[in-house]
Amino acid sequence: MIYFDNSATTKVHPEVLNTFVTVNEKFWANPASIHTFGHQTNELLQSAREQIADILKTSSETIFFTSGGTESNNLAIFGLAHKYKHRGRHVLISEIEHPSIIEAAKKLSEQGFEVEWIPVDKEGIIKLGSVENYLRDDTVLVSVMHVNNETGAIQPIEELSKIVREQSRALIHMDAVQSFGKIPVNFKHFDIDAITVSSHKIHGLKGSGLLALKRFIEIEPILYGGGQELGIRSGTTSVPLAVSTAKAMRLAMENLDSKAAKLQSLSDDLMEYLQSFPFIKVISPAKKAPHIISFSVQKIKGEVLINALQQQDIIVSTSSACSSRQTKTSHVLKAMHISDDFIKGVLRISLSTTNTQPEIDQFKIVFKQVMNVIKGD
Known part of the structure; x- marks a missing residue:
């Protein structure tokens, strides 16, 4: 075939799969437990978080493990918009986003936010002139994917971020599910505030991903419970998935x-x-x-x-x-x-x-x- x-x-990389199995066999304790075994497991989790933070050029305290790209994108849209709604309730989303962004934005509009859609040209590239026209003092969030999943079109994120920074206080989210591991993706390369990564697109395991924030950016949770993942993503963290995601990301960058x-x-x-x-x-x-x-x-x-x-x-x-x-x-x-x-x-x-x-x-x-x-x- x-x-x-x-x-x-993508097919899971053998080293990633081996990491997942090994962690399941040797570090199966709940990382939130206070006994020694739980502490050892939590240290492994924190090591994975630090490795990813180093790759993405941010702080480990702003790496949040999720179930994948869809959850990460939902967390970005709802979490950032609501956390900073005191700045305004106007949101800009490109017309060509993944459904996990588009449907979340539609739901956001039902929660009192005004969503406008950034058009694209015939090549599927966002129209930067429209971004300039649409930005307002009360624009709180702009979300544009880095690489389109259907056409492969690379969006002009550098130019976009410059316009947004000059004309507003809006936060910028970039869905990097189709770009990480293929072209450079990190907070040093792009002046943005949030990045979505999915493990199974880079020879990692399904059901695993993350949302990374720029240093000092805050976010509201969309899941509530025990306060895991630094209070942002409740639910017992899957350490084997987190560690194998870090492994997949390291391999992708080699x-x-x-x-x-x-x-x-x-x-x-x-x-x-x-x-x-x-x-x-x-x-x-x-x-x-x-x-x-x-x-x-x-x-x-x-x-x-x-x-x-x-x-x-x-x-x-x-x-x-x-x-x-x-x-x-x-x-x-x-x-x-x-x-x-x-x-x-x-x-x-x-x-x-x-x-x-x-x-x-x-x-x-x-x-x-x-x-x-x-x-x-």
Whole structure:
């Protein structure tokens, strides 16, 4: 099987899995317990927190472990907006965010906040001019993802943060689920206030993620109970998941430049090949992450292509795994104003450093065969 759906999830790295098993076997105590065993487990948890803080260039007291990207994004939207609502109740969200941001923002609007949506251009890049126009004195939060999960488009976070800092006191949240481990992500690189990371996108385990805050930024909890995770995320912390997430993040950062170069080389090869077909529209813009290629075949449904490729042991997805089982058209593609001829036939190839050039070459052969059959050539 050739697996090209790494933006949906990745195969767990053996070292991460080994870490998870080892911690479960040797440090199963509740880290909140006051006995020695609990203290030892808590020390391991704190070590994981410090390792991640070092990677993201922030304080360990602002690393909060969660169940994954969705919970982290919800915590960011609700927790930051409510904590700083004394500054205002106006929120800006881009049109192309993950559903865990969009649906949270809709709920926020029911709680007395005014939510406005930042439009994107035809390449799926936010319009910075609209951000300038929308910012107000009472804007409390701006949330824009770093890399779009459907198209791979890299958003201009540096320019965005400069505009926000100059024109408002709003906090900035960046969903880095699709960017961490592929391109640089930390608080030193970006002048932002909150970052979301998900473990299973970087060869970690599902059900694990985190929200990281910039030093001195505060947040309100959305879960209440025993006050774990420094009072922000109640519920017994899964130390094995936290430690394995730290392991996955450390592995993702090793030789980042060379891994990104490999992904870019594979991606460039695929892009050049796909652009040779007159009936294919490449959706991904030129400024994109190295691991995502989104394209569409004219007047053919994406599901047809997925099934045909799957029969040849090649796994790809439609525009987003989160919405691939739904019949509604992607909100990202709508925001980009993709024409009717192409909007139903979008496929997403998402790569990992485990993928190889021979797999790309095999895809080319199979894809051409599939096109010949479907189009009757």
